[in-house]
Amino acid sequence: MSAESPGERRGGFRAFFASALRPKKSRQVLRKGFSASTPNLREGLQSKNDIPEMPSLAPLQAHRLKYREENLQKDTQLGETRDHTAMLHAIGVGDLDPSDPNAQLTEVDNRPPGEPMIASITWNLWAKVAEYLNPAERASLAFSSKTLFTRLGPEPWKTLNLPENHNYKGDFLISQDKLLPHHLLCFPCGKYHRRIQEGREKLQPADVVNPLFVCPNARNSARPAPRHRITHGRVLYFTFYQLVMRAYRFGPQYGISPDSLSRRWRRDGWSHQTRYHIHQGHLLMRVVSTCFADPGLSVSQQRMLLYSRDDYWPYFSACAHWRDGELMNVCKCALSHIPSPRDTGGLQGLEHRAKDIYHGRAHNPNALTSLCGKCRPMRRCPECPSEYLVEVKLTEDRNNANTNMFRQAIVVTRWSDLGDGRSSRLSKEWAAINGDEAGEGYDSFTMMGKRSISGTFESAFTDDTLPGQRIISMNPKGKKLGEAGNNWY
Ligand SMILES: [Zn+2]
Ligand SMILES: [Zn+2]
Ligand SMILES: [Zn+2]
Incomplete structure (x- = not known):
């Protein structure tokens, strides 16, 4: 690296030829051209005081040292400070998103009880409200509190049990999934059945009999269990999909891991x-x-x-x-x-x-x-x-x-x-x-x-x-x- 300053190189042709023998010739020529074409700048640099002093360290090295000094107290390479107390507070219960179904909301509810307010509304007004809901939502409303249950009466349950509302029954029952880790909702029956292979459920090819629960509709072709065809002879039963998503949402005892579904076959x-x-x-x-x-x-x-x-x-x-x-x-x-x-073969092959x-x-x-x-x-x-x-x-x-x-x-x-x-x-x-x-x-x-x-x-x-x-x-x-x-x- 050439350490000489422009001020020292004003020696005319002799100095130029002397420096021309240095290895970085292109640089020397460039500098000469620069100083010759900008005479005002050269004049300005003539006095010794104006020559910028060379730093003792290369700029990059200086920057590294300065950076290391500044970031010594910081934890990551990007320089942010990891305050563990702040982190714990950030993920604390107070900041949980209530719309997140996975959040374990254990916060104490300090609101005054709403029961008197619910009770203050007449039963026929509640019946009007219920008219806007579908059978599954109506049952959920009646299920939410004792007061609402007495206000709405047995009607939501009777409606839900009608054969034409079979799908709504499933919609309502699935909302109780978290309470039943040892059971699985059977959609053809509209009932929770006890898991008979709990924790050992293994996805098998479509032609293998592999019941996860005892179900009266297991052989009922009019009410087939929901499944998705993957390829010939391979399906993903909804029950397995349920197990994976339950385990993800509520905990491992509710089902199986997604990796356990992976398969290879010919x-x-x-x-x-x-x-x-x-x-x-x-x-x-x-x-x-x-x-x-x-x-x-x-x-x-x-x-x-x-x-x-x-x-x-x-x-x-x-x-x-x-x-x-x-x-x-x-x-x-x-x-x-x-x-x-x-x-x-032939000429083309040779080519x-x-x-x-x-x-x-x-x-x-x-x-x-x-x-x-x-x-x-x-x-x-x-x-x-x-x-x-x-x-x-x-x-x-x-x-x-x-x-x-x-x-x-x-x-x-x-x-x-x-x-x-x-x-x-x-x-x-x-x-x-x-x-x-x-x-x-x-x-x-x-x-x-x-x-x-x-x-x-x-x-x-x-x-x-x-x-x-x-x-x-x-x-x-x-x-x-x-x-x-x-x-x-
Ligand atoms: Zn069943
Ligand atoms: Zn498609
Ligand atoms: Zn093509």
């Missing part, structure tokens, strides 16, 4: 992997489905690969709206991009091999597959919180005895937000994904906005990183033909 040449994560009170699910695919498949071969012959559903996981829109076309488009193995040697790479007949603008972006179902990403990846084929262990595979990843798990009706996301009546009118783009389920999910697991993806609608034209349409096949 079927019909496809391998599947599920994983679950709870984010802000909602259960998120990811299903990764993989199948090896040969290049240059014909249209009928593509269909053979994607659809089951049994029920013409895709082998990979899909929401209830998969027939509408572009999802299947996107898969077929991705399959069409799988490159054919290169011709290794390829020469190029490979020149670029110093091993010859790989299944190099990277690049997808197009249609099949590369992530797709979101407009009618339910589901997102899909179709990829073609070079995947190890462990079943293949051939020397070439890596083959191209189509990978369809689905992320879904299953909702808060209160009931199959009250959790709008669950109802929307299953295409149920209660989920009608769900608009995923309005509900989620710029947030993506995939982004939220992947950011929760540091081992899985997802490149930023553009998300476009799975059904941009909004046509809803379902099975009647032919676009899906």
Whole structure:
């Protein structure tokens, strides 16, 4: 580093040549040019007093020392002071959000009792109030205090028990979930049943008999237990979803952890992997489905690969709206991009091999597959919180005895937000994904906005990183033909 000041370099040509032999030649020339073109400044610097004194330390080092001195008392790298007393007060009972269902509100209620005020209103006025409520809300109102119970009479309970109000009965009963850790609400019965595998509940394939409670409606096909189809032979029963969300909301004795639902399995040449994560009170699910695919498949071969012959559903996981829109076309488009193995014989093969040697790479007949603008972006179902990403990846084929262990595979990843798990009706996301009546009118783009389920999910697991993806609608034209349409096949 040159330590000399501009003042010392005013020696004309001799000094210039002397300094020109220094290693940082460019710097010297720059300085000369600078001082020559700004004579006024040079004049100003002539007197010895004006020369700025060199600091004893390099500026960065000085800054570091100063910073360390200033932040010695602070706890974090960013310099904030951690006052543990203040932190404890900040998370104390007084600051709990009353709308948060997880908050353990133990604050003493100092308000005067409201019973006399409730009692001062005549019973027919209360009856008028109750008219504005649905049967579940009416029962909740009657259940809230003894005075209200006597004011409203037995009518709310009788109404709730009517067969046509079966759904409302479920809505009311689920509000008592916290009081019953050893029971589980059965929606087909509208009753709490005792858990018979408490703490040992294990999600099994759909064909395994695995009752979580003794239920008279277990074999009643007219009242099937709510479930969500993941793939062929795999479903997520609502009871398991209930258990996970209860454990999250109230405590581990109420259910099971979301990790205990994760599974890996193979079927019909496809391998599947599920994983679950709870984010802000909602259960998120990811299903990764993989199948090896040969290049240059014909249209009928593509269909053979994607659809089951049994029920013409895709082998990979899909929401209830998969027939509408572009999802299947996107898969077929991705399959069409799988490159054919290169011709290794003849003159062209020789040329390829020469190029490979020149670029110093091993010859790989299944190099990277690049997808197009249609099949590369992530797709979101407009009618339910589901997102899909179709990829073609070079995947190890462990079943293949051939020397070439890596083959191209189509990978369809689905992320879904299953909702808060209160009931199959009250959790709008669950109802929307299953295409149920209660989920009608769900608009995923309005509900989620710029947030993506995939982004939220992947950011929760540091081992899985997802490149930023553009998300476009799975059904941009909004046509809803379902099975009647032919676009899906
Ligand atoms: Zn039951
Ligand atoms: Zn494409
Ligand atoms: Zn959907």
